[in-house]
Amino acid sequence: MTNRLTLPDSLSLDDLHTFLGRAAAVDDGATRLIGTGGVLAAYVGVLAPSGLLDTSPTVLGLRTYALAPEPVPEGAGAGGPDDGRGDSFDVVVPLRAMIERLTRLQNEVVDPTAAVTVTLPPVVITASWAAISPPRGGWVASSPVPPAVLEASAAAGIAEVAQVIPTGTGEQIVHRVRSEVWSRPVDGTDGVPAGAAFAALTLGFLAPDEDVRVFSVGAWNRLSTSRGHVLVKRRSASLLG
Secondary structure, three states, rough: OOEEEEEEOHHHHHHHHHHHHHHOOOOOOOOEEEOOOOOEEEEEEEEOOOOOOOOOOOOEEEEEEEEOOOOOOOOOOOOOOOOOOOEEEEEEEHHHHHHHHHHHHHHHHOOOOOEEEEEOOOOEEEEEEEHHHOOOOEEEEEEOOOHHHHHHHHHHHHHHHHHOOEEEEEEEEHHHHHHHHHOOOOOOOOOHHHHHHHHHHOOOEOOOEEEEEEEOOOOEEEEEOOOEEEEEOOOOOOHHO
């Protein structure tokens, strides 16, 4: 399994750094990086249930990037088996450590158009959400949602959580309040939970002139814009008794 990935230029490097930085402001645990077919899928966790009785949905953020062939060492033949794109990988690494490595590489950029190879941090397996993979197909489109609707829902939820949870409140109450707020459906949508609106806003996926496309399959919802995707897995009623 590879321990590195290569981005095509510093623009991709900066974009990935920004995305992971926004995610760390919500949950600085881990990021799941999947590389296959010349594409990097970077997942982050935004919300996740804290136990069997927690009704919160699992909410993930996703951005994709092109992968470039890794630089061929001088004197080596081109087109070798390890070209940075033919290698498939699926790793979960510490988010902060990944951000720190990207920051160092940003400071070392000389040619903004040159490919950038990122050495991955040691793998971690403590993020429960990283074991959940969204379906690859079968998504059915529903009515798009104006970004202002999601932004208003997220802002209202953030304000309610801040008002209800005073400083120093016990962890159990904090989880209960957040679960209630972010599990509520967004008005005017087909059951999209407010937690998805929160993720779309905090990860920077909303644009004022672009409606958010909504898809569903089974227990999953997907909210997509040109800036990224929010993936939501609702809790099964059978798990809640």
